[in-house]
Amino acid sequence: MLPEGHPGMNRMKALARSHVFWTKINEDLEKLVHTCTACQEAAKSPVKNTLCSWSRPDAPWSRIHIDFAGPTDGISYLVVVDAFSKWPEVIPMTSTTSTATLRELRHLCAQFELPQVIVSDNGFQFTSAEFQDFCRSNGIKHVRSPPFHPQSNGQAERFVDTFKRSIGKMKNNGPTVDALHTFLLIYRNTPCTASPDGRSPAENFIGRRLRSTLDLLKPSHAPEARPDIVMEEQFNRRHGAKPKKFEPDDLVSARDFRTGQCKWSPGRILRRHGQTLYDVLVQGCIWKRHANQLRPRAASSEEARNLMDAFDLPLNPTPVSLSRTLTPPLSPMIDPYAKSYRSRQS
Known part of the structure; x- marks a missing residue:
């Protein structure tokens, strides 16, 4: 009679005490509720377990979390987050099959490296035999989160939420692809408390900050790069290269x-x-050529004529006479008062 309405544990105890009482009434009623199939099927979720966070990897790209966002306007987005640096990769995709997913994942692995662990949900792309073969052949441990428990893949889920909200705010600023690129540049360059030492994902992933439009607020002159003298000497010696230099109008x-x-x-x-680069006027067009694609040449007869006209030079100058007038030398003048240098004879 008491459990007919399934009022719940506490209400059933109160109802029973208002009519009857016996020893261990609470224990008997609790046992009755725990063994009731209808009550167990409709019970509330249990108290949450203590948080067990993922361990932090020792190096970038050793563990990555992947998930899909969308679709939005027929486009789905493959989201990949590095667990160490929080560096994100977002790839627009029109197809979300296992083959298409693995094609993009292989591209990322070629850019960076093969990860040690991949964490994903139970999407059909990640549970296929093709995906399992890829992980097995490349020595990758594949960890899947429990069904309907996205918190187990929280790093990807949190980024997906941030990504969706940011793209939604920028959708009126231009194409979605441009908004995606702007979002990624800013996100990768923003300091992150979850990243080691609170640095930006870019600093922890590639070892430096990314140059952005904010750097224009503090302009700085890049240091002049030093030439590789050793490489230049080896090249010049091997190819017998000689310095070339052309001046304007050459x-x-x-x-x-x-x-x-x-x-x-x-x-x-x-x-x-x-x-080594020159602008060359050729037949009324301006060509850009390397010094190795140029060679000096002599002026043609027409060019020489135009050059003479430009400087107003006669084409047939008057020949210069080669005759000359010979003037006889003057007789030396003798000074009667000059001292004689004849030697005396003894």
Whole structure:
């Protein structure tokens, strides 16, 4: 009679005490509720277990957490988060099959390295035999979270939530792809308390901060790079290279890469960029050529004529007479008062 309405443990005890009493009434009623199938099926969730967090890896990309976000406008996003540095990767995908997922995952592994552990949920992409073969053949331990318990893959889940909210706020600022790139640059460059030493994901993943538009607030001149003298000497010695330098208005022959044209076309140097690049005027067009694609040339007869016209030089100058007038030498003048240097004879 008491459990007919299934009022719950405490209400059943209160109802029973208002009518009857016997020794160990509480124990008997608790046992009655615990053995009631209907009460057990409709019971509340138990008290949460103590938090057991993931251990922090010792190096970047040793353990990664992966998940899918979306789809949004027909696009799903493969989310990968490095457990050490919190460095995120977000890849837009139109197909979420195991083959497509593994193709993007292989690309990431080629960029960075093969992880030791991959943590995912129980999506069909991650439970397929193809995905298991990939992990087994590459020595990767695959850890799957329990069904309907996203907290076990919390690192990916938290980032997915942050990613969705940020993209939603920026959707009116332009294409989603541009918003994604902006979000990733800012997120990777922002200090993170969950990252070692509270540094940004970029600092802990690649060892430096990423340059962004905020760096324009503090402009700095990059130090001049030093040339590799040893490499230059080895190259010059091996190829017998010699220094080349052209000045503006120098006449050159420029390498012509147009199909069906001569290998070299006449041109004139306009300006120099750096040490080896030149702008060359060729047939009314400006070509950019390396010093190795140029060679000096002599002026053609037409160019020489134009040059003479520019400086107003006569084409047929008056020949210079080679005759000369010989003037006889003057007789030496004798000074009667000059001292004689004849030696005396004894």
